[in-house]
Amino acid sequence: MHFSKRVCPNCGTEYDEVGDECPSCHAPNTSKERYDGFNNMTMVSPVKEIFAFLIGFAGLQIFALIVEVILLMAYEDSDTLYTARGNMTINVAAYALVLAALFALVFKERGSFAKTFTKSETYLFGFLAFLVLILASGVYSFIISFFYTTEGNNNQSSINTLTELYPFASIIVFGIIGPLVEEVTYRVGLFSFFRRINRWSAYLLTIIIFALIHFDFTTIGGGWNEELENELINLPSYLIAAGVFCFVYERRGFGASFFAHFLNNIIAVLFIILEVMMGV
Secondary structure, X not given: OOOOEEEOOOOOOEEEOOOOXXXXXXXXXXXXXXXXXXXXXXXXXXXXXHHHHHHHHHHHHHHHHHHHHHHHHHOOOHHHOOOHHHHHHHHHHHHHHHHHHHHHHOHHHHHHHHHHOOOHHHHHHHHHHHHHHHHXXXXXXXXXXXXXXXXXXXXXXXXXHHHHHOHHHHHHHXXXXXXXXXXXXXXXXXXXXXXXXXXXXXXXXXXXXXXXXXOOHHHOOOOOOHHHHHHHHHHHHHHHHHHHHHHHHHHHOHHHHHHHHHHXXXXXXXXXXXXXXXXX
């Protein structure tokens, strides 16, 4: 397990043993080389990792609920809220609040995050990871197409609808903010924390939880039905994506996993917008 503290030989400050540098004097952590598997990851303290996960996982739902209550109080007609416009408003506000909370949480480590975007290999490996994801998902979709026809689960259908109606907001929320929030939540937060304990538990838990947040649990409870079947058929696509993002994060850091995630989302959003423009 890797939860110990290191004392900086320059200024005497205690900090995370797998940290890149001393947070006070910014002296590099030369002993980090002995922590195989951590050298390329963007690490924060274990406590911050837990809070990053909780903010992104539970906080998104809580903020969405708070925004929904505020809008219910503001709208004269409550039915107005339960429309595409109301849904988009809730998404924009909730994601913005979560992003602000996560930024405040890791503000002191902002240099470590920014550093990963200055390396050319960040974009190379992020792009390669994106290609692997597209290839793996394409192979899975091709195989499934022989047995089942689907255009995505309820999560994807909702994003498609909102993107068609609000393209610019969708580019910002689903293309940029969404991947940023999810990478801090599930890679810097959940994966990093359990990576300190055991590598395979980190992969297993992060992949499963990341996939399940895109699963519509309201389809469960009424017995086997078409919607539930559709959710299960699409679940492996999210498992694949989570595995790819975790791998590139562990090997090349936050910038690479974010870039891969960003490419995956932004291209999907742009394709939807293009289809609308072409009247497809």
